[in-house]
Each structure stands twice: as structure tokens, then as C-alpha cells.
Amino acid sequence: MATPSGRSVLFVCLGNICRSPIAEAVFRKMATDNGAVDKWRIDSAATSTYEIGNPPDHRGQACMKRHGVSMRHVARQxxxxxxxxxxxxxxxxxxxxxxxxxxxxxxxxxxxxxxLLGSYDPEKQLIIQDPYYGSDKDFETVYEQCVRCCRAFLEQHS
Incomplete structure (x- = not known):
């Protein structure tokens, strides 16, 4: 169900354990910090069935913890x-x-x-690459892109 104000966003990637739960957590923190979280329904999901029921990738969780962003999610399609x-x-x-x-x-x-979430990136990086087969640095890159894109999306839709 959409919120009464009609604001809802679903972040999506292939497995819903790396990019989309990072984007969801980043957006939820920004909306919370802006006092707008109650006006939004925020979630994330996968296009595939590969990871249904699994928690976010441990490298993504570690990245978010370093940035003080809480992350609680179970992958779904x-x-x-x-x-x-x-x-x-x-x-x-x-x-x-x-x-x-x-x-x-x-x-x-x-x-x-x-x-595409990247369509909101002020640095014009349209694609947010999957960090699954990458390093901690790749998860950091995803986090930074999500911060830029989510900030711009929230500003445009608040």
C-alpha cells in the first residue's frame, strides 16, 4: 500500500543483496534525517530469484556500518x-x-x-555496477553513487 501522501519507492537490482538494499538503507536514512520518513514507503527487491530470503551481502553491511547507516533487509523478488x-x-x-x-x-x-537510479546522479554515472564479484572498494563506490542519487531523488520528490 502506498502512503497517504502517495510517496513510495522500490529500489531494484539483480539479487537484492548488494545494490538495492544499500540504496534502500541510504534513502531511508536520508528521509529520516530530513524528517520525511513517515511520508514514504521504502523497500527493495530483486529481478531474480537467486537470493530470496538471504540477508544483504556482508561486505555491503560492513560498508554501511562504516557510514553509520543501519541496514535490515531480507531479499525478495x-x-x-x-x-x-x-x-x-x-x-x-x-x-x-x-x-x-x-x-x-x-x-x-x-x-x-x-x-534507472543513476538517472538522478549529478555526476551522470547512469549505471550502478554490481559489486558482488568485486572488492570492498566496489561496495564503497555503490554507496557513494547511492548517496548522490538518493539525495537528488529525495530533493526532487519532496
């Missing part, structure tokens, strides 16, 4: 209902975007605006 109840679905790369648009086309009452 995007559902048809998400397209009808979320205002914004923000994904990390072109593959996610294709998968989401394909899924949305089979949902009769889809209302969600599907975009």
Missing part, C-alpha cells in the same frame, strides 16, 4: 503488486530496466514509474 502499489521503481542497470519493463507490461494496472 519484485511482485506484480509492486507495479501497482509503488510510485517509483528505481533500478541499477540496463538489464534490471529491461526485466522490470517486461514484467510491468504484463501488469494491467501498473502505475510505477520505472527508471
Amino acid at each position: 519484485v511482485t506484480k503488486d509492486d507495479f501497482m502499489t509503488f510510485d517509483h521503481i528505481l533500478c541499477m542497470d540496463e538489464s534490471n530496466l529491461r526485466d522490470l519493463n517486461k514484467k510491468a507490461s504484463s501488469v494491467k494496472n501498473s502505475k510505477a514509474k520505472i527508471e
